Amino acid sequence: MDEYNLPESYGKTRLVVLAVDPYLIHAYWEIAPPELDEASRHAGKSKAVLRFTKGTNQDEHADWFDVDIDLQSRNWYVHLWSAEESYRVDLGLKRSDGTLIRLVPSQLVLMPRSLPAPEIDQRPTRVDPTERRAETVPVPSPQQDPQQETIAPLSNLPEPDARLVPPLPIDSAKITREQIKTAYASRQWRREPFEVESPRTGNTPTERPATDPTATDLTAMDETKLTTGLFSGPLQSSHTKKQSDREE
């Protein structure tokens, strides 16, 4: 394959911000030299900053903070202390009196959530497979799904213990908040290392507390079990991994 070089710049002033994760933002920029010259003349003694303004509206009372940057680096990573915020970012030159000479604004960036939302607000919709329009429908009352028994009920399995069945409805904000607290406390726990019984039965499955029959909040339960990054990536990773293993 021939060697190709990409343009150093595209001659257009631009600032783009991208969420890396709920607490990390990446910004990259290009400032056309004439625009930078003019702003520098106007600003006088100043330093380059990224100004993060919270919220979707640019009102003057919105919270903001500045991050000093090196303009020549052309990109920056900024750690945030809260998730789920939205920001508009301005790249500008900050004078010693605090005023900002704006070089370029970014697009709006919405940072992802890092925890489940606290409240359950049921808004069911019916989507007709043939028509694309969604229609809001009343909240169904629990356990009245007419299709529930389309598969023959079991006869030989015991009925669930009535004491374990939680009272419904389950979506009170208070209970949910309590459960999140518990769930997130438990997230800090590390799973015990898997005990190998004998060399030949390495991963023979054993009972593990995969599901807690007394749990009442499915979202919190699923969240506690989440392990990220469980995929293989492209096939080719095998080859070089092997080569590097062999080199070690």
Place this chain on the structure above:
Amino acid sequence: MKPGYLALVLHAHLPFVREIEDDDSLQQHWLFEAITETYIPLLLVFDNLIRDRIDFRLTFSITPTLASMLGNPLLQSRYLVRLERLIELTDKEVTRTRTDPQFAPLARMYQALFGSIHEAFVHRYKKDLLGAFHRLQTLGYLEIIASAATHGYLPLLAVNEAAVRAQIKVGVEQYRQSFGRMPAGFWLPECGYFSGVDALLDEVGIRFTILETHGITRAHERPRYGVHAPVHCPSGVAAFGRDPDSSRQVWSAGDGYPGDYDYREFYRDIGYDLDHDYIKPYILPSGVRIDTGIKYHRITGKGDPKDPYVPEWAERKAEIHAEHFLDEQIKQIECSGRLMDRKPLTVAPYDAELFGHWWFEGPRWLDHLIRKTAARQDVIRLVTPSDYLSEHPVNQTCTPCDSSWGYKGYNEVWLNGKNDWIYPHLHAAGLMIEDLAARYPAPKGSALRTLNQAARELLLAQASDWAFMISSGQMEDYASRRIKSHLAHFHRLKEQVESGVVDQEWLESIEKQDNIFREIETFAAFRVSSFEI
């Protein structure tokens, strides 16, 4: 106990490998390995289930890049040459190991295995694997879902809505051409969801997609049933969440099934283990050792040495693990079913290449799992997301959380200090093609040809594979060169169309080299409204 559903989803993907590259390039071996070890073994599992009248429903995504390679006659014939050479190697191995009581049966096992793969490829499927998958969909066993044109990681392309739209439209159009109908589902590459992508899926008639667990659990509003039922995005597209238990049982490095000591060791291939002169005809012509697919050892334990593989032990484990997986599913149904007004659902998506390639016994595990599930239909049934939505058209409405199935669950794998240099270039090209689309509303003749090729080059540069490879440090140079060459082609094609001077000879050579989506108006896909499917 209320019965429940299990939706197994296999995602098959390989990046587009240019046929112009060497007959014997490493990149083509990725495709050939996956055909021998995963795609044909899975097709044979499905065929045998049908032969034995076992009813099943499974969801399968075949990405447009993979579909295009599977359908390419040149790659098909090169694959056959490669497979026949492999069979020749197994013949030599049978001779070489004939006095060894441990390895001789294993050499014969591979001889028979690759012989059956050859038989299936040539006679049963007539080299047309895409057709074989298509047939399984027509018969009602598989639901094949679409994916983005070149597996672009959409959250990081979203700066240019036109780029995301083109990835989706071209992917859906390629699906229509391959499978003769419109897809109901769409696999978001790397499960990469961003708020609003659902509306773009809705534009092309997609009914559902699949997200990583926290895409659902961290949705707004909070979902009532976790990942055990889908939610409707604001657009009406349903989002199904990945079940964390079934991911962990299969994937976990520590206690996942594929790490069992009885299973075949992936990293002990004779391509690396045997004398260089002996193995030379079967590795790369440059002498670089690669996997042959012939591996004689089992995992045995942590570290070396490794003991010989015992197929009977591995087969037994595959069955035990299938049984365990099913039992865990049933327990989960019992647990979550009590809290739900409907039958609980487990969605278990995996890379298809896990089965057979990484995890040699994976297809056997799947075979056992499907048969065992068929025997427990009173409590659990296999469904596809479409089946589920037909039964349950009413679902909670939420906005899923931006997420992916990559490490840490967001964008870090595809955006970090190693690969962040690619985005200014991809986004700049995205703006340029939007601008071209506005300036050339109805191009014709060689302008249209040039613009279509420019669009193909941009799509190829957007593949998530390159950012992943750079990030993981594996094949990093190759990935960087692929991005740079596609973007350089894009810029040169753009200049030529703007100057009105198209170098026809060069254009033809580029069309031949990057010959994907030849039947699709790729340039029009970057326009907002004029690309009708």
